[in-house]
Amino acid sequence: xxxxxxxxxxxxxxxxxxxxxxxxxxxxxxxxxxxxxxxxxxxxxxxxxxxxxxxxxxxxxxxxxxxxxxxxxxxxxxxxxxxxxxxxxxxxxxxxxxxxxxxxxxxxxxxxxxxxxxxxxxxxxxxxxxxxxxxxxxxxxxxxxxxxxxxxxxxxxxxxxxx
Numbered sequence: 001x002x003x004x005x006x007x008x009x010x011x012x013x014x015x016x017x018x019x020x021x022x023x024x025x026x027x028x029x030x031x032x033x034x035x036x037x038x039x040x041x042x043x044x045x046x047x048x049x050x051x052x053x054x055x056x057x058x059x060x061x062x063x064x065x066x067x068x069x070x071x072x073x074x075x076x077x078x079x080x081x082x083x084x085x086x087x088x089x090x091x092x093x094x095x096x097x098x099x100x101x102x103x104x105x106x107x108x109x110x111x112x113x114x115x116x117x118x119x120x121x122x123x124x125x126x127x128x129x130x131x132x133x134x135x136x137x138x139x140x141x142x143x144x145x146x147x148x149x150x151x152x153x154x155x156x157x158x159x160x161x162x163x
Contacts, residue, residue: 022098022122022155030103034110036121037093039130049091049118052081054105059146062162063134065095065127073101078108088114095120095127097148098155125152128159 041047053060053068060070071081073096085092092114094102099119106117120127128134128145136142143160147153153161 022126025155026099026103026121029100030119031107034103034106034117034119036099037118038121039127039132042093042120042127043130043132047091049093050085052092052094052102052105054094054096054102055124055146055148059097059148061137062144062146063124063128063136063142063159065124066133066135066139068095071105073105076105076108078112081109082112085114088112089116091116091118093118093120095123097146097152098123098125122155125156129157131158134159 037047037049042049042051051065051068052071053064054071054073054076056074057070057072060068064070069084071077071094092106092109094106094109094117096102099121102123103119106119109117122129124134124145125147133141134145136144144162145156145159147156147161147163149163153163
């Protein structure tokens with residue numbers, strides 16, 4: 001039993017040492033060109049934004065934010081996306097698991113001339129951690145969230161982790 005507790009303590013300690021906070025991770029991977037929007041602000045009824053999901057289709061199919069448009073990451077098509085959203089002043093919020101891939105997609109939109117683009121701070125994980133609803137492919141509310149991989153999974157506290 002002591003061995004199990006020691007293992008858990010070492011594992012938690014290692015993860016804490018490797019990645020202290022979500023802020024640390026985002027600062028490590030993202031530039032500061034794209035502003036963040038909090039999940040609380042996005043959830044407010046007054047916030048009118050087009051929401052873009054920059055994850056894989058497998059992740060999107062497990063769960064996504066309501067009314068999110070799937071744009072992907074690996075096969076992101078800037079031309080197709082700009083055709084869907086021709087108003088470059090319209091508010092656009094891009095999200096992924098925690099906010100790394102979405103920052104890259106948001107940057108492409110900004111470079112294309114979009115002036116009101118935000119990255120969702122903490123992505124779908126932070127959204128779910130704050131008890132906001134996510135939906136499956138049939139637009140039915142779900143507790144499942146695809147966690148991308150075991151390294152990112154530590155940031156999802158609430159919901160059912162799917163790999």
